[in-house]
Amino acid sequence: MGEEAVFECWLDLEFSPRSAGVERIVIDVPGRAALAGDTPVEGLVGSAVRRDSVVSSARGLEIPLTPPLKQNVQLVIHFTTTQYSSAHAFRALVLADGSTMPLYAREDTVDGRSWTVVTSSVLKRVLLEAAALPPVVTPNGDGVNDSAVISFSVAKVDNVPVTVHILSLDGAVVRALYSGPLPAGTYDAGSPLQIGRWDGRDNRGGLVPPGIYLYRVTVHLDLHDERAVGTISVAY
Numbered sequence: 270m271g272e273e274a275v276f277e278c279w280l281d282l283e284f285s286p287r288s289a290g291v292e293r294i295v296i297d298v299p300g301r302a303a304l305a306g307d308t309p310v311e312g313l314v315g316s317a318v319r320r321d322s323v324v325s326s327a328r329g330l331e332i333p334l335t336p337p338l339k340q341n342v343q344l345v346i347h348f349t350t351t352q353y354s355s356a357h358a359f360r361a362l363v364l365a366d367g368s369t370m371p372l373y374a375r376e377d378t379v380d381g382r383s384w385t386v387v388t389s390s391v392l393k394r395v396l397l398e399a400a401a402l403p404p405v406v407t408p409n410g411d412g413v414n415d416s417a418v419i420s421f422s423v424a425k426v427d428n429v430p431v432t433v434h435i436l437s438l439d440g441a442v443v444r445a446l447y448s449g450p451l452p453a454g455t456y457d458a459g460s461p462l463q464i465g466r467w468d469g470r471d472n473r474g475g476l477v478p479p480g481i482y483l484y485r486v487t488v489h490l491d492l493h494d495e496r497a498v499g500t501i502s503v504a505y
Contacts, residue, residue, distance in 0.1 A: 270352060270388040271397065271424055275305050278346040278384070280361055280374060282338065290337030292366035294346070295329045299357045300422075300455040302330040302350035311345040313338065325459065328362075337366050352388055353397075353424040354453035359384045395429070396488045397422040399497030402458060406503050408469035408476055417501060419446065419465030419484045420457030427452045430489040433465045435482055435501070443471050443482060469503050479503050 278296055296302070302325050304310070310318045316338040324331050330348055361384070362371040376384055399421040407414045419433055428450040435444040447464040456464055465486070471477050481502050488495045 270355070270390050271392050271422070273349055273351045275347060275349050276359065276386070278344075278348070278359060278361060279377075280344045280346065281342075281377070282344065282363070283341050284339055288339060289365035289368070290339035291363045292334055292337040292368075293364040294332045294334070294344075295326075295362050295364070295371070296332075296346065296348070297329045297358065297360040298325070298348070298350045299352045299354060299453070300350055301325050301457070301459045302348050304330075304332070304347065305349045306347045309347050311347075312342045313344065314340045314342050327462070351422075351455060352386065353392075353422055353455070354388075354427060355391070355425065356385055356387045359386065392424045394495060395423060395425055395490065396486060396495040396497055397424055398455070399484075399486050399499060401484055401499055401501040404501055406467065406469045406501065407505065408503070409505060416466055416468040418458040418463055419467065419486060419501075420455070421465070421486045421497060422455045423451055423453050423488060425453060426488075426490075432485075432487045432489070434485045434487075435467055436485055437482060438480075440483075443477060445472060467501070477503055479505050 304320060304323055316334045316336055318332055322333050361374040364371050401417050402420055403414050403417055406417045431451045432448045433446040434442050437443055444467060446467060456462055469476055481500055484499055484501050486497045
């Protein structure tokens with residue numbers, strides 16, 4: 270738990286003669302993920318994967334195939350990700366070119382095979398790795414550091430209430446960025462949910478004065494809260 274690891278997803282594909290083929294494979298990952306190794310997808314026949322077209326989206330790790338795959342094959346997909354919950358099901362789905370209706374892969378349970386991975390360790394803390402990236406916001410509209418993301422990770426628990434705030438140095442709330450439940454995972458600029466993004470504006474939509482501010486991430490637990498506080502600066 271909490272350490273990046275390499276995973277393998279084995280996917281058997283069978284096609285009928287009139288099949289449109291598979292243009293995209295999506296794997297449900299617990300957080301940010303990327304293809305791994307010199308040959309990240311083994312078994313491709315008549316198709317290829319471009320690393321620069323692979324993305325971590327709200328649906329998972331999306332792997333486009335060019336051209337669409339239409340031959341019966343067994344694929345082995347190597348990727349890295351970090352698991353923060355005690356167990357995660359790496360479900361997979363496939364899409365044809367231009368299709369919005371995915372086909373979900375069926376889990377192969379022969380000989381105890383499974384797409385559910387259970388962690389071998391448990392972290393002591395729930396809230397981890399909080400930081401402001403970049404640490405200085407320059408919201409002048411030039412496209413460089415116009416906003417920052419308060420990044421953090423939540424471990425061990427699912428659907429736990431989380432709040433993310435920007436504060437003045439005297440502790441007053443300047444901007445409420447997020448309030449709601451979150452599953453275990455990492456939330457940063459590379460994750461599908463950029464819930465901690467701050468553009469240097471207050472709750473009324475106005476730009477804040479230049480200076481030093483605080484970010485505060487709070488995980489609200491039954492017995493106690495876990496909190497992380499740090500600084501973020503605004504400059505013009």
